[in-house]
Amino acid sequence: MSYKSDIEIAREANKQPIQEIGKKLGISSDDLVPYGHDKAKISQSFIKSVQDRTDGKLILVTAINPTPAGEGKTTTTVGLGDGLNRIGKNAMVCIREASLGPNFGMKGGAAGGGYAQIVPMEDMNLHFTGDFHAITSAHSLLSAMIDNHIYWGNDLEIDxxxxxxxxxxxxxxxxxRQITASLGGVANGFPRETGFDITVASEVMAILCLANDLEDLEKRLGDIIVAYRRDRTPVYCRDIEADGAMTVLLKDAMQPNLVQTLENNPAFVHGGPFANIAHGCNSVIATTTALKLTDYVVTEAGFGADLGAEKFMNIKCRKAGLAPSVVVLVATVRAMKMNGGVAKADLAGENIEAVQSGCANLGRHIENLKSFGVPVVVAINHFVTDTDAEVQAIKDFVVSQGSEAILSRHWELGSEGSADLATRVAEIADADMANFAPIYPDDMPLFEKIETVAKRIYRADEVLADAKIRKQLHEWEEQGYGNLPVCMAKTQYSFSTDPTLRGAPVGHSVPVREVRLSAGAGFIVAVCGDIMTMPGLPRNPAAKSIHLNETGEIQGLF
Incomplete structure (x- = not known):
């Protein structure tokens, strides 16, 4: 049986004018800033006007460690949002924007898939409303002003x-990744080593996604540490006097983007920080605004629960005063088989034993998520090759872990296929069973925070860090940064720092290669193992198959 591609399904969508989607949320046309007919930004004045309303229920969607088999976290997020609306609930979806790098590199979009998608899919996976370009420009402005300051005499005595x-x-x-800048003689400045990261790894991106409003944004931008003097004292963005102009460039990018699902339900798509070097969640302003507009908000966190969900709980919720009512943990039969040792080419055949073996990864995520005091429901994202016996094996395992698993067929059937999942998730959210709390307090020493995540979430025996790293953490504590949460940058493919160790490894160590202070975003980054902030393209990048056809339509984009 052949299935339509995601882009074919998206192209057939019966989209409503964005003003109609706004009406469903009580947003008038005057409070929408349209970007064409099917997407718009929400005005800052409207956002301020709803702050005294009661919050709805927050539902987090996360997943097991990603595998090449695919898990469908965004697809499940969209499907669950549609499912909640189908059963009569007032719900909306909040997800991140897509980065051009992965879209043209490894195939896989950020708008969902099948009949659980957000549209316009092509726009979302390309330039969208220009937010990422604005972030790139603001970041680049600061880069230029730093080198310009050094060129014109270096009054701040930057080393x-x-x-x-x-x-x-x-x-x-x-x-x-690593370049030498300012070559070419005296007129071009002072040569030095530097490099590029991908935009989603920028601290400006993390700041935009954690800022409450434009005033908070400008303060956080000013707090960015851009360099150090010879005496090791920090030089801030506000010392360079770039924070005001950066805020101007980001003024529109701070406004959440309103779009719709295939079933014409509202969705905010805003921000897109890396789930490694940053917290991997959509913006605080989008999430908190959505909670004022609907009874249920379905959002997601990047990569597996050991990265995205951990940071959602320990960074985003801590800083924004949020608390999820329930967590939906996405798993697939295919991914369980891969965790159980089956090669990708052999996933089609029934293998109950491999499913059972791979469930160790699922079980650890369930236990970890429960440690935050939040109930967990497993969503089995259905693939056509799944057998009833394999699905039942996952359900039986999840019951043994004190949770429940529900098969969801949203990719194939849209909200009809996710109605059962939505019904149970709403019941749990309405029961107010959650007693959420981060897993470490603000006043815990920084190295102990790193150890807490490594030992409680990754199940490592120890954290390896040399004296230089420990001294740096201690210095930051003395400078007043000791109350910040930690942001662990490690591979998404394993609980360990070795991407080949699937399942639920034990007896491993977490080596901390370096630590970075993101003073504006408000967290300490611990870089563990071989993590890169500038990805490379694969041997056969997706860009090779992306083109315009004879009618001017985009081909090859998912």
Missing amino acids: TRRVAWRRVVDMNDRAL
């Missing part, structure tokens, strides 16, 4: 060997 602010571009380009 050019200790400029911490790199450059960014929203593309996978390994050639830019």
Whole structure:
């Protein structure tokens, strides 16, 4: 049986004018800033006007460690949002925007899939409303002003060997990871080593997604540490006097983007920080606004629950005063088989034993999520090759872990296929069973916070960090940064720092290679193992198959 591609399904969508979607949320046309007919930004004045309303229920969608078999976290997020509306609930979806780098690199979009998608899919996976371009521009402005300050006399006495602010571009380009800038003689400045990260790894991105409003945004931008002097004292963005102009560039990007699902239900798509170097969630302003407009908000966190969900709980919820009512943990039969040792080419055949073996990964995520005091429901994202016996094996395992698993067929059937999942999730959310709390307090020493995540979430025996790293953490504590949460940057493919260790590894160590202070975003980054902030393209990038056909339609984009 052949199935339509995601882009074919999206193209057939019966979209409503964005003003009609706004009406469903009580947003008048005057409070929408349209970007064409099917997407719009929400005005800051409207957002301020709803702050005294009661919050709805927050539902987090996360997943097991990602595998090449695919898990469908965004697809499930969209499907669950549609399912809640189908059963008569007032719900909306909040997800991140897509980065051009992965879209043209590894195939896979950020708008969902099948009949659980957000549209316009092509726009979302390309330039959308220009938010990422604005973030790139604001980041680049600061980069230019730092080098310009040094060129014109360096009144701040910046040590050019200790400029911490790199450059960014929203593309996978390994050639830019490490570069030498300002070559070409006196007129071009003072040569120094620097490099590029991908835009989603920029601290500006993390700041935009954690800021409450424009005033908070400007303060956080000013708090960015851009360099150090010879005496190791920090130089801030506000010392360079770039924070005001950066805020101007980001003024519109701060406004959440309103779009719709295939079933014409509202969705906010806003922000897109890496789930490694940052917290991997959509913006605080989008989530908190959505909670004022609907009774249920379905959002997602990047990568597996050991990265995205951990940071959602320990960073985003802590800083924004949020508390999820229920967590939906996405798993697939295919991914369980891969975790159980089956090669991707052999996933089609029934293998109950491999499913049972791979469930160890699922079980650890369930236990970890429960440790935050939140009930967990497992969503089995259905694939056509799944057998009843394999699905039942997952259900039986999840019951043994004190939770429940529900098969969801939203990819194939839309909200009709997710109605059962939506019904149970709403019941749990309405029962107010959650007693949410982060897994470490603000006043815990920074290294102990790193150890807490490594031991309680990754189940590591120890954290390996040399004296230089420990000294740096201690210095930051003395400077007043000790109350910040930690943001663990490690591989998404394993609980360990070794991407080949699937399942639920034990007896491993977590080596911390370096630590970085993201003073504006408000967290300490612990870089563990071989994590890169500028990806490269694969041997056969998706860009090779993307083109316009004879009628001017985009082909090959998912």
